[in-house]
Structures are given as C-alpha cells and as structure tokens.
C-alpha cells in the first residue's frame with residue numbers, strides 16, 4: 205500500500221497509549237522493502253523495555269510486522285536500561 209510517508213494512525217495511537225514504553229516513533233524512507241513500499245517504521249523504547257534484553261528499538265517495513273515485534277516487548281533489566289533509569293532518577 206503506497207502512502208506519502210505519514211505515520212500510520214494505528215502506530216500513532218499505539219505510541220499515545222504506551223507513552224510509558226515508547227520514547228518516540230519515526231518513519232524512514234529507505235526502500236528497504238523495495239520501491240513498492242519504501243517506508244519503514246521505527247519505535248525507540250524507553251529505558252526498562254526491550255525485545256530480548258538486547259534490542260531496544262523496533263524497526264520494521266510494515267505495520268503488520270511492527271505489531272508482531274511490539275508483542276515481544278518485555279521489561280528489561282540490562283545494564284544499559286538500569287543505568288539510564290538511575291540517571292533519569294538522579295536528574296528528576
């Protein structure tokens with residue numbers, strides 16, 4: 205499905221509902237999935253969340269694939285997350 209590079213409403217809504225987990229969303233023009241679908245979607249997760257303790261962002265070429273990854277987001281206690289959370293608390 206071609207579109208003009210606007211964030212799909214479904215993803216924008218997801219980020220609104222899950223402000224605690226999603227730091228920000230991005231849409232990127234990179235022709236990853238070929239010229240037919242040149243856009244891809246990024247979500248940067250907040251400290252304390254990851255896919256598997258290593259990947260702290262989601263980057264997928266379709267909303268459908270994005271949602272599959274989204275369902276794998278879990279609380280994360282890796283060193284990077286713990287440090288970021290402690291730093292955030294120190295600033296607050």
Ligand SMILES: [Zn+2]
Pocket residue numbers: 252253254257258260280281282283284285286
């Ligand atoms: Zn982590």
